[in-house]
Amino acid sequence: MPALDDPIERWNVLEMDREQLTPMMAHYAEMKAQYPQAVLMYRCGDFYETFFQDAYTVARELELVLTGRPDKKLGRIPMAGVPHHAMDRYAAQLVQKGYAIAICEQMESADQSKGLISREVTRVLTPGTILEEGLLAARQNNYLAAVVLVGRSPNQEWGLAYADISTGEFRVAQHKQIDRLSQELLRLQPAEILLPVDETGDRLGLFRPGEGGGGRIPEGLPQQFCYTLRPQRPFEAGEARSELLIALKVKSLEGFGCDRLPLAIRAAGGLLHYLSDTRKGTALNLERLQTYTIDEFLIIDYQTRRNLELLQTVRDGLLHGSLLWALDRTRTAMGGRALRRWLLQPLLSIAKIQQRQAAIAELLEDGHLRAKLQQSLSEVYDLERLAGRAGSGTANARDLVGLANSLEKLPELAMLLAGTRAQLLQRLQAVDPELEQLSQTLHETLVPHPPLTLTEGGLMQAGVDTALDELRSQVESDRKWIAALETTERERSGIPTLKVGFTKAFGYYISISRAKSKQAPADYIRKQTLVNEERYITPELKEREARILTAQTEIQQLEYDLFLALRMEVGSYASLIREVAEAIATADILAGLAEIAAAFNYCCPQMVGDRTLNLVEARHPVVEQSLPLGMFVSNSLKLGTRKSADLMVLTGPNMSGKSTYLRQVGLIQVMAQMGSFVPAEFAELGICDRVFTRVGAVDDLATGQSTFMVEMNETANILNHATERSLVLLDEIGRGTATFDGLSIAWAVAEYLAKVLKSRTIFATHYHELNELASILPNVANFQVVVKELEDEIIFLHQVSPGGADRSYGIEVGRLAGLPSSVIQRARQVLAQVDRHSHIAVGLRRSHTNGRNGKKQPTDTSGVEQGELPF
Numbered sequence: 001m002p003a004l005d006d007p008i009e010r011w012n013v014l015e016m017d018r019e020q021l022t023p024m025m026a027h028y029a030e031m032k033a034q035y036p037q038a039v040l041m042y043r044c045g046d047f048y049e050t051f052f053q054d055a056y057t058v059a060r061e062l063e064l065v066l067t068g069r070p071d072k073k074l075g076r077i078p079m080a081g082v083p084h085h086a087m088d089r090y091a092a093q094l095v096q097k098g099y100a101i102a103i104c105e106q107m108e109s110a111d112q113s114k115g116l117i118s119r120e121v122t123r124v125l126t127p128g129t130i131l132e133e134g135l136l137a138a139r140q141n142n143y144l145a146a147v148v149l150v151g152r153s154p155n156q157e158w159g160l161a162y163a164d165i166s167t168g169e170f171r172v173a174q175h176k177q178i179d180r181l182s183q184e185l186l187r188l189q190p191a192e193i194l195l196p197v198d199e200t201g202d203r204l205g206l207f208r209p210g211e212g213g214g215g216r217i218p219e220g221l222p223q224q225f226c227y228t229l230r231p232q233r234p235f236e237a238g239e240a241r242s243e244l245l246i247a248l249k250v251k252s253l254e255g256f257g258c259d260r261l262p263l264a265i266r267a268a269g270g271l272l273h274y275l276s277d278t279r280k281g282t283a284l285n286l287e288r289l290q291t292y293t294i295d296e297f298l299i300i301d302y303q304t305r306r307n308l309e310l311l312q313t314v315r316d317g318l319l320h321g322s323l324l325w326a327l328d329r330t331r332t333a334m335g336g337r338a339l340r341r342w343l344l345q346p347l348l349s350i351a352k353i354q355q356r357q358a359a360i361a362e363l364l365e366d367g368h369l370r371a372k373l374q375q376s377l378s379e380v381y382d383l384e385r386l387a388g389r390a391g392s393g394t395a396n397a398r399d400l401v402g403l404a405n406s407l408e409k410l411p412e413l414a415m416l417l418a419g420t421r422a423q424l425l426q427r428l429q430a431v432d433p434e435l436e437q438l439s440q441t442l443h444e445t446l447v448p449h450p451p452l453t454l455t456e457g458g459l460m461q462a463g464v465d466t467a468l469d470e471l472r473s474q475v476e477s478d479r480k481w482i483a484a485l486e487t488t489e490r491e492r493s494g495i496p497t498l499k500v501g502f503t504k505a506f507g508y509y510i511s512i513s514r515a516k517s518k519q520a521p522a523d524y525i526r527k528q529t530l531v532n533e534e535r536y537i538t539p540e541l542k543e544r545e546a547r548i549l550t551a552q553t554e555i556q557q558l559e560y561d562l563f564l565a566l567r568m569e570v571g572s573y574a575s576l577i578r579e580v581a582e583a584i585a586t587a588d589i590l591a592g593l594a595e596i597a598a599a600f601n602y603c604c605p606q607m608v609g610d611r612t613l614n615l616v617e618a619r620h621p622v623v624e625q626s627l628p629l630g631m632f633v634s635n636s637l638k639l640g641t642r643k644s645a646d647l648m649v650l651t652g653p654n655m656s657g658k659s660t661y662l663r664q665v666g667l668i669q670v671m672a673q674m675g676s677f678v679p680a681e682f683a684e685l686g687i688c689d690r691v692f693t694r695v696g697a698v699d700d701l702a703t704g705q706s707t708f709m710v711e712m713n714e715t716a717n718i719l720n721h722a723t724e725r726s727l728v729l730l731d732e733i734g735r736g737t738a739t740f741d742g743l744s745i746a747w748a749v750a751e752y753l754a755k756v757l758k759s760r761t762i763f764a765t766h767y768h769e770l771n772e773l774a775s776i777l778p779n780v781a782n783f784q785v786v787v788k789e790l791e792d793e794i795i796f797l798h799q800v801s802p803g804g805a806d807r808s809y810g811i812e813v814g815r816l817a818g819l820p821s822s823v824i825q826r827a828r829q830v831l832a833q834v835d836r837h838s839h840i841a842v843g844l845r846r847s848h849t850n851g852r853n854g855k856k857q858p859t860d861t862s863g864v865e866q867g868e869l870p871f
Contacts, residue, residue: 011078013052020073023116025051031104031121037205037228038100038124041087048103049081058082061097062090088134091125095135098208098226100126124278126206127226128192131166131394138382139336142166145190146271147181148235148263153220154178159263161271162188165279165392167337167384168287168578172264175294178220184294185222186302187344192226194274196235205229230270237262240269247272248289257291264291285391285574298346298673299690303714307693308666309622310343323667326622327676329595331378333385334581335588342589346673348687350607356590356675357604359422363594364677370591370598373416377588381406383581391574395567397450397459403570403577404442407435410580417587424590427583435580438573445566457556459563468558475551478544482508485541495519501535508545509535593676600624602677605668606684611640611724613669613760616682620664621671624679633798635661639760640686645781646724647754647761649770650800652785653809655816657798658764659695661785662729665762666691669727688727692718695731708736712745719752728753728761735766743767754780771804 018026028051032040039057041048050058051069055078059066068076082090091101103125107118125135128144136142145162158181163170175181185193192206197216206228207217217227233239244253244265253259258268268289275284306314313321324343330336347353363370381402389395390403410431417425450459462469486500489510499511509527512520517534520526524536596602600621617634624632638644652658668678672685694714715733722728733749734742746767753761754777763770773780782804788795794812811827 011052011056022071025071025077027116027119028104031102031119035100035102035121035124038102038126039094040102040104040121041082041091042104043084043106043119044081046084047081048084048087049079051077051079055080057099058094061099062093088132091132092135095125095127095130098127098206100124100206100228121280123280126192126228126278128190128228129165129275129278130191131389131392133385133389136166136385138333140340141169141337143188143190144192144194144271144275145185145188146194146235146267146274147185147221148196148266148270149178149181149218150263153218156181156218157263159261159265159267160184161264161268162190163271163275163286165275165284165286166388168285168388168391168574170268170286170288171290171292172258172261172268173292173294174258174261174264178218180294182220182222183299183301185225187300187305190225192228193221194228194230194270196232196270197229198232228274230274234273235266235270237266239273240266243269243272244289247284247286253289256289258289261291279392285388285571287575287578296348298348298670298688300344300346300670301690301692301717303717304666304691304693305344307695308663308670308691310667310670311340321622321626323622323670326625327593327596327671329374329592330585330588331374331592332380332584332588333382334585335377335592337384338582338585339589339592342674343670346670347675348673348689350609350687353607353673353675355423357677359420359424359587359590360594360597360675360677361604362420362422362425363591364597367598369416369420370594373413373587373591374595376409376412376416377584377591379405380409380584383407383577383584387570387574387577387581390567391571393564393567393571395570396452396454397446397563398452400442400567400570401446401448401450404439404446407439407577407580408443410435410439413584413587422590424586428580428587432576432580434573435576438570442566442570445562454563455556455560457552457559459559465558465562468555468562471551471555471558475548475555478548478551481544482541482548485510489521493519493521506535507537507549508541509537510541511535597677600679603680603683605672605678605680607672608684608686611686611760612684613637613639613665613686613727614641614682614684615665615668615680618664618668618678618680618683620660621667621679623660623664633657634680635798635800637665637762637800639762645774646758646779647750647763647773647777647781649750649773649780649782649804650762650764650785651766651768651771651782651805651808653787653794653796653805653807654766654813656785656787656796658785659731660798661800662693662695662731662762662764666693666727666729687725689723689725690721691727691729692722693729693731694718694733695729711736715749719749719757722753722757722759724758726757726759728757728759730761731764732766733763743769746770747773750780751777766808766810768804768806768808774804 013029013032016029018029021029028040028042031042039050039054041050055066058064059080062082064080064082067079069079071077094101101124102121103123104119105122107120128142130136130142141164143162143164145160148159150157155176156178157174157176158178159172159174160181161172173184195217206226208226209224216229217223234243241253245251248256253265258264272284300310305311309322311322311324312319319325324340327343328336328339330339363373383403383406386395386399386403386406389399410428413428414431417428420426420429445461445464446459447461460468462472482500486498489500490496490498495512495516497513497516500508501511502508506528510524511533513533520534520536523538525538526534527537528535615637617636619632619634639648640646650658650661668680668683669685669688669691671678672683673687694711711733718728730749734746736742746765747770750763750770750773753759753763754773758779771782774782782802783800784803784805786797786799786801787809788797794809811824811831814827815824
């Protein structure tokens with residue numbers, strides 16, 4: 001008999017002769033052949049079972065015991081299963097690991113079947129197509145993306161479509177350059193990406209991170225996502241346009257702004273075709289298509305998002321300690337998701353920024369209004385996803401009750417915001433009568449606390465349907481008769497211990513102890529004999545039971561039909577509900593940002609049309625919240641004006657706060673352009689087109705890149721894309737190589753930023769020689785982080801002031817870290833020698849002097865010729 005630890009290849013059901021399999025296993029193989037890239041969960045009674053290769057996968061990924069099913073020809077077939085009631089939990093784990101799951105349900109019960117139980121695949125769960133509440137992160141969108149590429153790298157033209165079927169969001173874009181596509185995908189973080197390829201057969205399907213996709217994933221796209229390779233046909237121009245027109249129920253795409261974006265249309269059509277394949281007839285219920293361009297927003301590339309720790313920390317990948325953590329005071333899941341989008345897509349329009357600022361200012365002024373608003377919002381459920389589930393036909397009764405309770409809060413929100421002046425708050429001042437009526441209808445139709453299941457009754461209120469009320473009345477009458485039967489029969493029979501009972505298998509019965517069985521009335525019919533009792537029925541009891549069971553079946557079916565009609569009616573309001581949900585999410589974000597501004601004394605930044613970057617007593621928004629109130633040392637900054645520099649050379653020791661200073665400037669710029677108030681006493685900021693940061697050391701072992709190579713790649717990206725409207729924050733450029741090499745690169749990079757790009761730049765460095773740039777270039781200024789030096793220690797003041805530092809105090813930091821005293825002493829001796837014999841600064845000065853005079857000077861005593869760099 002084969003062992004269950006046989007090689008997985010031995011159990012490839014797709015290559016087996018189906019005549020060798022039992023009828024059920026042959027059907028399993030048939031279903032698996034239709035979904036070769038999915039884990040097939042096959043319903044068998046109270047379990048979802050997997051067999052063959054899938055059993056190995058499920059046992060490994062879910063840490064389940066691998067068992068076996070006896071088979072006369074194959075021996076023990078590998079098998080692993082999960083209970084049906086725990087399916088969502090296990091499915092969530094598999095989907096999070098990047099697996100697709102095909103759910104094969106029993107379409108009839110065992111007692112209805114005359115042979116093999118009928119089974120069909122009713123849904124396919126893939127990372128980008130899930131709707132189930134238990135499988136989704138409440139405060140993060142779950143995007144499915146589709147990409148179409150044309151041309152050769154790196155200047156390929158591309159079309160992108162993405163959708164969150166749980167919220168209805170559906171957008172398309174078209175652009176050039178694959179690196180821009182890569183950055184957009186890294187912003188979206190889609191759960192799954194569809195790629196059309198030429199191949200067919202088993203090369204198509206979903207590839208999880210690390211699998212590579214058989215070499216079919218184009219170079220330049222991020223490799224960490226789940227990619228699903230799809231046939232070309234649904235992505236062809238004619239097919240895709242037709243699919244899109246049918247789905248949107250229109251005759252032209254002109255009104256959606258994408259009619260002349262053929263690649264975007266192809267991506268959108270292919271995405272819709274995939275959804276129809278995987279959702280198995282479930283209504284898609286997407287919102288009307290929106291076309292956008294990636295140039296509408298402040299561009300924050302992946303490296304900058306990581307270095308600024310916008311969504312998670314660099315060290316641990318945690319939300320705690322990120323800017324999102326510091327700013328998120330939202331009370332709804334909708335607001336949490338929208339805040340994430342605001343943070344990743346700051347605005348370029350001053351008018352739109354000021355619109356958000358006006359709402360925050362009004363809520364900041366009225367603390368009572370803000371508190372009442374946030375209290376009301378905390379009682380609102382996730383309207384976006386509730387509407388999505390109703391529209392797609394997957395909502396249960398509790399979802400609709402939650403929807404009704406949330407819509408019931410709209411008049412309260414309207415009253416709270418009735419006198420507000422801000423345009424973004426006025427959107428909730430009027431309640432659509434249709435939504436008020438819908439809320440009332442749901443409350444009048446559904447019981448307040450319905451069960452999770454939809455097919456066992458108990459959903460509808462009395463008075464909803466006359467036929468339902470009549471059936472319930474009949475059942476109630478019969479149950480009252482049965483309830484009174486025990487008393488009646490005790491009196492009639494004279495047996496005081498007689499009982500009336502019920503079991504699912506046997507139904508209603510009259511129980512008499514064995515000792516009293518001879519006293520049973522003559523019309524009792526014996527049906528079961530137990531050790532201590534006899535069980536009887538009477539014709540009238542069985543008639544009542546049959547009526548009850550028949551009526552209950554009719555009630556359950558009628559309630560289910562009524563619920564389906566109600567859910568369909570609610571689904572027709574999905575678009576209207578989502579409009580309200582968007583307004584609620586916006587108000588939620590604004591109230592949360594006002595709360596932060598009040599708690600930490602933020603100011604409203606003045607947004608201007610020039611390149612000004614003027615901050616007075618600014619603080620780091622995250623670090624400030626991690627310290628006792630008032631402990632953070634604030635600092636000021638002015639760049640980009642006529643009277644200030646474009647590039648700041650920032651020197652000072654380690655641990656003095658240079659990186660914190662850099663990050664706080666970047667975070668304040670992002671916060672300002674997303675419409676938030678900022679941690680400063682005063683802020684005047686010009687609009688940035690891009691923010692770049694190069695902070696911290698990291699290597700990329702997967703691609704064989706050293707720390708220094710990663711640093712150079714990121715620096716090259718900055719120099720190739722920054723403009724004079726950009727904000728560039730650089731920390732320790734050149735430190736990953738030899739001293740002279742590093743200094744040379746740092747000098748050249750800083751010079752290029754100041755002379756050629758003229759980007760507003762903070763250049764933090766330990767190369768004090770770069771202070772000489774300020775004497776060469778008029779738009780460069782030197783600043784330092786001040787320390788207080790005592791006899792045997794240094795105190796970090798974290799204060800930035802004009803002037804360049806001449807020491808890094810690295811040896812003192814090493815002493816604080818606990819290096820042996822002999823090492824510290826020797827390091828000081830070496831440093832004294834280096835300082836005494838170094839001619840780097842002298843050479844740089846002479847290079848500048850020679851450049852101005854245009855003449856070559858005599859050689860100095862060190863052997864370094866004037867006009868030449870000494871390295």
